[in-house]
Amino acid sequence: MNAHDKAKAITSMKGGKHRISALTAYDYPTARILDEAGVDMILVGDSLGMVVLGFPDTTHVTLEMMTHHTAAVARGVNKALIIGDMPINSYDTPAQALATAQALVQAGADAVKLEGGIRQLEKIRAIIEAGIPVIGHHGMLPQRVLEEGGYKKKGKTKEEFSAILEGAFALQEAGCFAIVLESIVPELAEKITAELTIPTIGIGCKPPSGKQTCDGEVAVISDVIGSYPWFVPPFAKPHTDVAGEIKKAAQLYIGSLR
Numbered sequence: 617m618n619a620h621d622k623a624k625a626i627t628s629m630k631g632g633k634h635r636i637s638a639l640t641a642y643d644y645p646t647a648r649i650l651d652e653a654g655v656d657m658i659l660v661g662d663s664l665g666m667v668v669l670g671f672p673d674t675t676h677v678t679l680e681m682m683t684h685h686t687a688a689v690a691r692g693v694n695k696a697l698i699i700g701d702m703p704i705n706s707y708d709t710p711a712q713a714l715a716t717a718q719a720l721v722q723a724g725a726d727a728v729k730l731e732g733g734i735r736q737l738e739k740i741r742a743i744i745e746a747g748i749p750v751i752g753h754h755g756m757l758p759q760r761v762l763e764e765g766g767y768k769k770k771g772k773t774k775e776e777f778s779a780i781l782e783g784a785f786a787l788q789e790a791g792c793f794a795i796v797l798e799s800i801v802p803e804l805a806e807k808i809t810a811e812l813t814i815p816t817i818g819i820g821c822k823p824p825s826g827k828q829t830c831d832g833e834v835a836v837i838s839d840v841i842g843s844y845p846w847f848v849p850p851f852a853k854p855h856t857d858v859a860g861e862i863k864k865a866a867q868l869y870i871g872s873l874r
């Protein structure tokens with residue numbers, strides 16, 4: 617399937633039997649395993665900066681880093697749609713946004729993701745007009761963590777609720793095939809999911825009951841497999857303890873040499 621058909625297939629999953637699954641991957645073996653497991657989308661997220669490269673946030677990630685890791689992921693994937701994340705300062709103008717998107721596609725991405733709502737429309741249109749599928753990213757925007765002084769839940773005030781809703785409609789209108797909604801209040805995620813015709817992919821948008829509010833979910837792989845124990849977001853639910861297993865195996869190996 618080509619990139620367009622893959623993106624269309626994701627859009628058509630809205631309202632279907634299965635929720636859309638998305639996980640991040642940054643390297644060949646992880647991407648290959650996730651693809652073999654049957655995940656719908658693999659995001660080469662700029663969370664790379666934190667969970668692989670050891671930076672405090674995503675603002676240190678460059679396009680060069682993203683293309684390097686996107687290429688590694690692409691070598692391991694046969695089926696899933698691969699999303700290349702556009703790093704901070706790589707989409708300041710429509711022309712720069714298009715060049716960045718093309719570089720990620722050249723590295724092996726099927727689609728690209730960039731953060732923001734209404735202020736990014738021109739850039740999103742430039743990328744889509746050039747034939748590259750775009751997934752929006754709306755709500756809490758990790759690339760703005762320094763300006764905002766932390767990761768804060770969005771949509772709590774009436775003004776913010778309406779602005780995010782309006783932005784989601786604008787992203788759909790611009791031609792995004794789906795939208796990632798990050799850390800917005802559950803009522804807003806539910807409303808956007810109900811009113812948009814494209815799928816919403818949530819992260820940190822569920823109420824404490826765990827009730828689903830989006831058409832799909834995306835998670836950072838280290839949060840799912842427990843490979844980055846030093847910071848686990850409050851909404852993350854590790855399904856295994858890879859960090860613990862690595863430590864045990866390393867200790868057994870070290871012990872075998874004594």
Ligand code: KIV
Pocket residue numbers: 640659660661662663664701796798819834836
């Ligand atoms: O970079 C990333 O992993 C992301 C997800 C949190 C959606 O953008």
